[in-house]
Amino acid sequence: MRHLARFLPILEWAPRYTRAEAVNDLFAAIIVTIMLVPQSLAYAMLAGLPPVVGLYASILPLVAYALFGTSRTLAVGPVAVVSLMTAAAVAPIALAGSAEYVTAAITLAFLSGLVLLAMAVLRLGFLANFLSHPVISGFITASGILIAASQLKHILGIRAEGDTLPHIVAGLAQGLGGTNAATLLIGVAATGFLFWSRQSLKPLLLRAGLGRRLADLLAKAGPLAAIILSILAVVVLGLDEAGVRIVGEIPAGLPPFALPSFDPALWLQLLPAAVLISLVGFVESVSVAQTLAAKRRQRIVPNQELVGLGTANLAAAVSGGYPVTGGFARSVVNFDAGAATPLAGAATAAGILAATLFLTPLFRFLPQAVLAATIIVAVLSLVDFAAIRRTFVYSKADFAAMATTILLVLFVGVEAGIIAGMALSLLLFLWRTSTPHIAIVGQVPGTEHFRNVDRHRVITNPALLSIRVDESLYFANARFLEDRVIAEVAARPGLRHVVLMCSAVNLIDASALESLEAIADRLRSAGIGFHLSEVKGPVMDALQRSDFFDHFKGQVFLSQHEACATLLGDAVPAQPVAADAAG
Amino acid sequence: MRHLARFLPILEWAPRYTRAEAVNDLFAAIIVTIMLVPQSLAYAMLAGLPPVVGLYASILPLVAYALFGTSRTLAVGPVAVVSLMTAAAVAPIALAGSAEYVTAAITLAFLSGLVLLAMAVLRLGFLANFLSHPVISGFITASGILIAASQLKHILGIRAEGDTLPHIVAGLAQGLGGTNAATLLIGVAATGFLFWSRQSLKPLLLRAGLGRRLADLLAKAGPLAAIILSILAVVVLGLDEAGVRIVGEIPAGLPPFALPSFDPALWLQLLPAAVLISLVGFVESVSVAQTLAAKRRQRIVPNQELVGLGTANLAAAVSGGYPVTGGFARSVVNFDAGAATPLAGAATAAGILAATLFLTPLFRFLPQAVLAATIIVAVLSLVDFAAIRRTFVYSKADFAAMATTILLVLFVGVEAGIIAGMALSLLLFLWRTSTPHIAIVGQVPGTEHFRNVDRHRVITNPALLSIRVDESLYFANARFLEDRVIAEVAARPGLRHVVLMCSAVNLIDASALESLEAIADRLRSAGIGFHLSEVKGPVMDALQRSDFFDHFKGQVFLSQHEACATLLGDAVPAQPVAADAAG
Structure with missing residues (x-):
């Protein structure tokens, strides 16, 4: 039993599950569901996928992680950085929006799952240690800037291409003349509202005398409110006729049973990206999970986390999703809301499933600009300029690796950036040890x-x-x-x-x-x-x-x-x- | 003056050059010339080049090193390992014996010269430190075995192809039926004679009452004696008619003025090999030079050595030669014979020039089997099984890097071997530091x-x-x-x-x-x-x-x-x- 519990952590907590824990888990699940619905739609759009794929990626993978993961509070699903990496990996292979594109994304999830499980079997979790903090931090900051810039076209209501900062800026400059006024208005209003609700709504509600839990719930519902209000505006004012681009028809119903491609050429093309996505996703997940676990004196088993994330990605692949990992903001919200066991994750999955079954018709009139605003507000919170300054002051070698990562991500590509950063930090360590004090x-x-x-x-x-x-x-x-x-x-x-x-x-x-x-x-x-x-x-x-x-x-x-x-x-x-x- | 002397070491010793030093230099030059003539012909054959190219590579490069090198006793020229690496780099690009093959080898020398000079300018000499002793030692042992095996076909008088041990062995097995009895006899006799003269001739001569210097000279003349005797045998007995393959016509005269190819595609193909040849050649040269300099309390400036070897390779390129570096056995002989200044090298160059001008008609009837015997006896002295055992006992990580190098050199290729060995030793160091005691x-x-x-x-x-x-x-x-x-x-x-x-x-x-x-x-x-x-x-x-x-x-x-x-x-x-x- 103890032996089995190592591989199925559910056996540890399920027998002692209490009513109080159930209430906490349910409350946390409601908050995370409210937060996850708009994020799922938005991140799928960022990955170049139909929005519903984001919902699919937020159901079965959460159940898989609840069964196999060791963190009690990690909230798994689509995240910004991995969505960007997915887009970078799949875009050269297939046309955005095509069936091949979706299949390639599914295959990428499948490969990531296999890579993570292989790392678990070979006990290669320590490889993640070779991604240094400055490289990760630089990678996330640069990705955040790149993602935010890439979403501006949706705020302006124009079409623009580009996957590096210069291309994105050039595309925006070129298309600026075609800005759609109604879209811009919605986009700016949504962005402003989201920033405000993120920073000022909860204190305001608390001062207004609301209970802590309710204030929390309402504050986290900001993105959902933006979605509902903007849908109403589109429907009532007929804004889609005025050129405001909307999400369009989303198929309702259960996630489809899907299969990845087994074309060896495609596997070979996607494998490097799958390895990078696995490493980055694993490092991010484990950092969040460990930080949260330490606060409650719980333990994370990194090798078992590989199993949890690996099965989550396999689950994403067979249910029409795309690569997933533990989300930073989402997990903190889950933790703060009181999530006590992985059942909170399973309950979240049920919430997303309900939304997929019953709410998708409503999302038809959702403006893309609002999803873009959701993304921009989320990713800009990841941008950490203070860390850059701190690293510069502390160690020029660390700064060099960080700066290289940032510049390459912005000006060449996400994969080039993280590979160069990792290689440079190793070389610098070797160089330093080669001329010792x-x-x-x-x-x-x-x-x-x-x-x-x-x-x-x-x-x-x-x-x-x-x-x-x-x-x-x-x-x-x-x-x-x-x-x-x-x-x-x-x-x-x-x-x-x-x-x-x-x-x-x-x-x-x-x-x-x-x-x-x-x-x-x-x-x-x-x-x-x-x-x-x-x-x-x-x-x-x-x-x-x-x-x-x-x-x-x-x-x-x-x-x-x-x-x-x-x-x-x-x-x-x-x-x-x-x-x-x-x- | 002192500043200039850093770049032209000749300015340091030339003004104080004595008559005693001149006598020593001249004597050393005679011994090294006697040793170098057969080696030059043999190593050029090993590199897949016409034998005369080896002579060309032993003239101007020696003068260039005498001007720019910091070692007083390093003897530069064609060496076995670099000849093997040249063959491995050029064979996939051009047909052995063709004009393109020679041009590619010249271009490789030119690129190696540029790489070495670039390393000098960028002060990258420390890069050579990343080639660990076990990897170098394993590389040289495996190369020695590979070279010896590749020469067996000349001893048997058969045609066989192959650049990895299994291919060479298979080729030999296939062609064994066509063994030429006369060739085999000459080959075995030459090999036996060379082993004997290397190990037993000098003590014998000393016991016979000869002076130390004369005994030295005669012992080192073993390969030359084998050449003269075998030429006589071919001419007198008409062995070339009996199927003994001979070197054939060698053009007499000054080295030609040659130019490397400036085809960018060819440069790109040869660049990795040029970098490896530069690194290996530099590491070998500097180790020998430092060992010898320490014995006489002289100093080597590694960065200036890059200049010396770089200009030597450029000199090889413009005079119809191929990549050169400091030879181990040759430098020890030069040192033991009393070489006092780089003038010994310049005098050696004059000796080889004289041979090129006047002796080449004699080499026409030289059996290839005797050159092969020269190579086999020279490289087998580089094979060091004791070092493998010592490394195994001392450190499993070092042994792993060494064994990988040896196996890959033998079974895949020289470049794959040294790259994998270098990468593995770095990774193992990182792995060890990642789980500290x-x-x-x-x-x-x-x-x-x-x-x-x-x-x-x-x-x-x-x-x-x-x-x-x-x-x-x-x-x-x-x-x-x-x-x-x-x-x-x-x-x-x-x-x-x-x-x-x-x-x-x-x-x-x-x-x-x-x-x-x-x-x-x-x-x-x-x-x-x-x-x-x-x-x-x-x-x-x-x-x-x-x-x-x-x-x-x-x-x-x-x-x-x-x-x-x-x-x-x-x-x-x-x-x-x-x-x-x-x-």
């Missing part, structure tokens, strides 16, 4: 502690050079170390001993081992003793496996203090170091 | 030193947890650290303080900074103090640039000992923990 250290007076002579008032002895190398020794910096030690020694006549302080050396690979042997040779031929201190257990284990100590004539000291005391002939007795370190 | 530490009794509780008898205190993380904190391990610290804390009720000992933390990037803040938040909400100790200067500088210390409520201690003394005072009793008990 090396300090000459001395004893801090009155302690047994040794620190950099350039930064602290320390005691040194001209006969003994203590060098601390601040990096693991491996092929990329092996030669650097060799050159540096030899140069330091050459600058110090009268030197009798060199002690390499290895407190920061977490690894010595085969290349570095050869460098150490070369250093030992060079120093021995110059009549200078070469010793090691503070060698860590795992490093010492490896050295003892090699034949290093067959040639090494120096000593290995437990601590730098002991090295100095022993070599300089102090009274402090030495300990049986090598034996100790071997233990 | 983390130790709970305690005080070594009687010292201020703190070590792993699992390996040493140390003193700990239940109210204070000292965690030492043995890696720089960066995006790939940020989440790992967070999970691990939280898990350790959760397992210890009664804990009042956590001290993160940062002696091995050489970097905290923006992602890890967020993790540190998350850890601090979590511990604060649990009522546990969170502190840092032994934070290094550069890391502390970065933290102080960020807003970390605006929120951080803990203390930063100079040493772990100070942290414990301050946080615990002397009031709390300490308890010793046995290493085996904690195990």
Whole structure:
């Protein structure tokens, strides 16, 4: 049972499900449903898909995640960034609006599901760690800007193409003359209303004396209210006749049973995008889920999250949806509204199903400009310029990776941006470790502690050079170390001993081992003793496996203090170091 | 003058050139010329080029390196591994023996020259550090095996194709029936003679009472003797009529003035190979040059070496040659023979020029089997199985990179092998740093030193947890650290303080900074103090640039000992923990 519960987390909470939890879950489900209906329609439009596909992607995937996911509060469904990535991946393959386009999107969801499950089976969840925070943050900020810009055409009521910022801006500039006044009015009004309801409505309702829950519900219903009001306006004023573009007929009924394409050529074309969508979706989901779980002292199992998201995407694929993942804003709302178990997600699915069955005729007259406004307000909250500034101040290397990601996403494409950002952050880390910080250290007076002579008032002895190398020794910096030690020694006549302080050396690979042997040779031929201190257990284990100590004539000291005391002939007795370190 | 000397090292030694140095240089040049003539012909054949191209590549490039290189003793010219890489790069582009093939090889030399010079200008010499020793060693061993196998067809006197080990073996098996007895006899005899002269001739000559220099000269003349004897045998016995394949007519005269192709499509095809040849050639040259320079307390300037090798390759390109680099065996011979300055190289060039002008008619009857024997004996000395075993024992990660390189070189191709080896060694380093060693530490009794509780008898205190993380904190391990610290804390009720000992933390990037803040938040909400100790200067500088210390409520201690003394005072009793008990 415990074993099974690892794979079906529902078995953990279902047997102890209480009435209070049910009330909380239901309330949360209502709020999330109200929020999710307009978002589903809008994000599907952003992905270049018929709006109803967004609804389909918000039913079965939620049930799948409720069964297999470990987060109690993560709200799964279509999200802005993944919708943008879907559009970028599918647009070169099929014409927007065509049946092939929908099939390609379904296939992308299917592949993402397979990739996520494969990562779960191969326990490759750690790969997500190689997406650094600055790259993710830059990616989301740039995507937000790109998405907002891409939606302006709907606000203006013009047709414009483009998937990079320059193209989008050029398209807008070209089409500006054809702006539809009624559409612009609706779009601007909706955007203003949504910003206002997001920021000011809840405090206002609370001041007006409403209960906390009701205020919450009404504030979150802002997008729904915008939809209802704009539909009424279109119907009453006949705005569609005035050129206001509307969503049009949406088929009512259950999600269709769909199958992805099994064309190998298409799979090959979509696979890179599927991998990126899986990685980005997984990183985003897990960050949100962990943040929320920590607040209630619950636990997330990242590997099981891969299963939850993987099955959610497979569910999206077989029910006519498109790639889904955990949504940031939506999950926070779910959590704040009191969602206690994944049943809230299942109840949300039921709510969306009801909307799909009964409300779709109403959406026919919904202006596209209002959906665009929903998207713009949602994504601009993801744009985080403060993070860019913070990163710039803290680390130029991190900033370089972040800036590269942002610029490439805006000016080349989302996939190029995230791949380049990831590659650059890895290369920069390698570059930094290839030229490590090396300090000459001395004893801090009155302690047994040794620190950099350039930064602290320390005691040194001209006969003994203590060098601390601040990096693991491996092929990329092996030669650097060799050159540096030899140069330091050459600058110090009268030197009798060199002690390499290895407190920061977490690894010595085969290349570095050869460098150490070369250093030992060079120093021995110059009549200078070469010793090691503070060698860590795992490093010492490896050295003892090699034949290093067959040639090494120096000593290995437990601590730098002991090295100095022993070599300089102090009274402090030495300990049986090598034996100790071997233990 | 000093400034200029950096770019023209000749200005450093030429003004002080002595008569003794001249005698030494001349003697070394004679030995190297005797060795280089057969090697040049043989390696050109290995590269799929007319033998005379090898001679051309051994004239002007040596003069260019003598002018711009910093090594006093490096002997530049065609080498086995680069010849193999040339064949692998050019064979898919043009038919062996055709004019296009020669032009492509010339263009490859030109591109390699440009790549090396570009690396010099951009100061990218450090890139060579990313080729780890095990990958280089594996690459050379596998190349040696591949080259030796590819030459067997010349020894058997059969035609066979193939550029991977299985293809070569299959080709040999298929053609075995057509073995030419006379060729096989010459080939086996030459191989046996060369092995014997390499290993036993010099001691024999010394025992016979010859002077050291003369013995050296005669021993190194083994390949030349094999050539002369085999030419005589062919001419006297008319072996070419008996089906022994000979080199054929070689045009006498000065190297031609040649130009590379400037076809952009060809450049694009050859560029990856040019980059790899440049990297491999540079790494090999610099290792040899540094080893030899260290013996005489001379210095190599790696960046200037890029200029030396770059101009050597450009010189090869304009004089009908093909890619060159510093040869290992040849440089050792040059050094041992007493070469004192790069003039030895220039004198060697004159020797090869003389051979090209006057001796080429003699080489017409040279059996290809003897050239093949020269190659086989030379490359088998590069095969180093002991290094494979040593690497296996020392580090499984290094071994994995090495084994991948070897297997891919043998079974897929030289370029695939070296690229995969390089990529794998980088990925393995990243993977290792992404799951760092983390130790709970305690005080070594009687010292201020703190070590792993699992390996040493140390003193700990239940109210204070000292965690030492043995890696720089960066995006790939940020989440790992967070999970691990939280898990350790959760397992210890009664804990009042956590001290993160940062002696091995050489970097905290923006992602890890967020993790540190998350850890601090979590511990604060649990009522546990969170502190840092032994934070290094550069890391502390970065933290102080960020807003970390605006929120951080803990203390930063100079040493772990100070942290414990301050946080615990002397009031709390300490308890010793046995290493085996904690195990």
